Amino acid sequence: MVNQLSFAFILISFFSTSLVEAQIYVTTGNSLQTQVNAAAPGSVFIIPNGTYNNFSATFTAIANATNPITVKAETVGGVTLTGSSKFIFNKAAHIILEGFKFDCTGTSTLVKLNGSNNLTSFSCYPVTNQARYVKIVGNGQTAGSDWNSITEIEFYGSSALTTENFQNNNLVVYPNPVQDILHIENKVNSFKNINLYSIDGKLLLSKSFDSPINTYDLTVSNFQKGTYLVKIEDINNKSTSKMIIISN
CATH class of the missing domain: 2.60.40.3080 (Immunoglobulin-like)
Structure with missing residues (x-):
């Protein structure tokens, strides 16, 4: 049985209302990577609803707090990323991920930070009832550095991860x-x-x-x-x- 575990890591709490300069539909990881990294602040990239296998993109774009770059599913939860799908942020800034559902296999890295800042991810990560832990890794500006600041992490589950009671007040x-x-x-x-x-x-x-x-x-x-x-x-x-x- 697969339970839905929604996971949001938030590196900045609030963004000012921005004027969207462009809304672009993208269907491949390579195309998304190329266009995001060349995009102007305020651009919005939309992935059409569906299931995408091994969908990967590395972002290096730097936007700003007033006009972040947004990468989102057409509708919240409408895009499922499978296999070794992942998003990597390499010295990027002010990029928002929104509405994706990760259903990856093995020990794939789903979201990786390399010396990036002011990123927001609102996504869903299903896990089986055998899952024991969730690992979050952020790398700093140089190899081996851990200087990423994560100001908020929220986990939501529709039911407990196991049949054991983790909240027994006795x-x-x-x-x-x-x-x-x-x-x-x-x-x-x-x-x-x-x-x-x-x-x-x-x-x-x-x-x-x-x-x-x-x-x-x-x-x-x-x-x-x-x-x-x-x-x-x-x-x-x-x-x-x-x-x-x-x-x-």
């Missing part, structure tokens, strides 16, 4: 972030197992208890700084998970 873990000892408490049901996973799903630690317990202090000081997933299984065989940050 499970309490603190402090979070944690440096040394993580206190785990289930306010309602006793638990019998604790597992600690890396963000990519690798099991790092597993503890089982002969008798069910309600609280436990887990030592995490020997793990590297980063984001992890704590998962407990209670006496009713129900699993509950919480994200934690180790900051030692």
Whole structure:
């Protein structure tokens, strides 16, 4: 089952109303790349509704806050990009992506930033219920640099990514972030197992208890700084998970 995960990363919050200088329909990645990079600020490029496989374009255009360049689907969600489709921004500025649905396979990079700024993407990224994480990568002006500023990231889902309950208020873990000892408490049901996973799903630690317990202090000081997933299984065989940050 595929759930719809809408993802927006916003590098600038507001654009002034702009006068559109041109509206151009484009049907191939190469044509889009060529025309966008030669476009005047305020231009709008429209991809007709449909499914496009391996649709890729690299943008180097620099517009401005008053008149950004817009690349959008004919209607919101009307364009599905499959295969290894991707958009790359290479030292570009003030470009908006709007209304695309990415349904790519494998580990394709969907949107990549290389030393770019003031970009906005309103797109939809379906993921399966087996997905464990979403990775966002931005490269700075030079190779290896990470000086991209992302001011807002929003995730929306029509349903949970897994059948496990990530919002169970009965499970309490603190402090979070944690440096040394993580206190785990289930306010309602006793638990019998604790597992600690890396963000990519690798099991790092597993503890089982002969008798069910309600609280436990887990030592995490020997793990590297980063984001992890704590998962407990209670006496009713129900699993509950919480994200934690180790900051030692």
